[in-house]
Amino acid sequence: MNRIVNFAHRGASAVCPENTMAAFRRSLELGATGIETDVQMTKDGQLVLIHDEELERTTTGTGYVKDRTLEELLKLDAGSWFDKDFGGERLPTLQDLLQLLQGLDITLNIELKNGVFLYPGMEEKVIEAVRAFNMTEQTILSSFNHYSLAYCKSLAPEIRTGILYMEGLYRPWDYAATIGATALHAYHHAVLPEFVEGAAEHGVDYHPFTVNDPERMKVLLEAGVSGIITDYPDILACLLAAEGE
Numbered sequence: 001m002n003r004i005v006n007f008a009h010r011g012a013s014a015v016c017p018e019n020t021m022a023a024f025r026r027s028l029e030l031g032a033t034g035i036e037t038d039v040q041m042t043k044d045g046q047l048v049l050i051h052d053e054e055l056e057r058t059t060t061g062t063g064y065v066k067d068r069t070l071e072e073l074l075k076l077d078a079g080s081w082f083d084k085d086f087g088g089e090r091l092p093t094l095q096d097l098l099q100l101l102q103g104l105d106i107t108l109n110i111e112l113k114n115g116v117f118l119y120p121g122m123e124e125k126v127i128e129a130v131r132a133f134n135m136t137e138q139t140i141l142s143s144f145n146h147y148s149l150a151y152c153k154s155l156a157p158e159i160r161t162g163i164l165y166m167e168g169l170y171r172p173w174d175y176a177a178t179i180g181a182t183a184l185h186a187y188h189h190a191v192l193p194e195f196v197e198g199a200a201e202h203g204v205d206y207h208p209f210t211v212n213d214p215e216r217m218k219v220l221l222e223a224g225v226s227g228i229i230t231d232y233p234d235i236l237a238c239l240l241a242a243e244g245e
Contacts, residue, residue: 005107005227006236007034009210010051014231017082018058019049020089024097031237034107036209036229039094039126041119046070047094047126050078053116057081059091066117094126098133108135109162109185109207109229112143112152123148127156140207142185150179162207166190173202183207185229188216193223200224214239 011023012030019037027035038051043066055061059076061068070093079089094110101108110130114122130139141152142162149161162183163169163176167190176184176199184199188208196206205226211217212231217239220228230236 002226003033004221004225004240005034005207006032006233006240007036007107007109007207007227007229008032008233009036009229009231010038011035012231012233014212017079017086017089019051019092020078020086021092021096021100022079022086022089024092024100027233028104028106030234032106032233034109034227035097035101036109036111037097038111038113039122040065040113040117041122041125042070042073043067044069044071045121045125047122047129048073049092049094049097051113053113064117066119094129095133098129098135101138102133102135105138107138107140107227109140109142111164112141112145112148114148115144118145118148123152123155127152127159130159131156140183142183146179149181153180162205164209171198173199173204176204177202183226185209188220191220191223191225196223196225211236 008027010018012027016023016026037049039047053064059078061076073091078091079086136158140160140162142164143149144164153161161181162185163181164185166187172184183205185207188211191208207227209229211228214235
């Protein structure tokens, strides 16, 4: 049986400020076998890990990520909003995370945050970075922008892609085949056992998000999902250990 991937959502975001190196390192300590993160592009074309297009919620900055240079962004505090003990945490670059994971048996799910702003050239830069760190086999590129996923597949057929969606996608494994995707990253309430079974019959994995309730985790594991994206990798790790995964 293939290993069920325990994806830490934005790192161990329940106990650390999301999308920081502190969160990524802590997730590994808590038993994560995968890390999910969000990538956006700066004014000077650098790749930074942050969920929101705007800076206000998780940093001391203001305005949009796209309107700031990397140098400007690295001066911001990305940790104290969560807890004063994390004061001084900085926005990491994609290269920072790739360097952390290089040589480790960890799956990396990079979500391209190009639904609001398209960030021309971001797909090429992400793929270039993944290849530079020899992480192609460990990486999944996901996005709500499915045109972007199709483009990524045309650029890098060897890198897996995962379709992010919320609800009501009919026979999603058929749709995945149209853009060469091998994973479905669905909102967990849109995942039913018969969907998981249908996808598996067509070689498509389910990685539902964001699952924090242990009972819901158990239901999805019983349904046969290939991975779960959670803010609590420690809880999922315990469930998997109990099931002998």
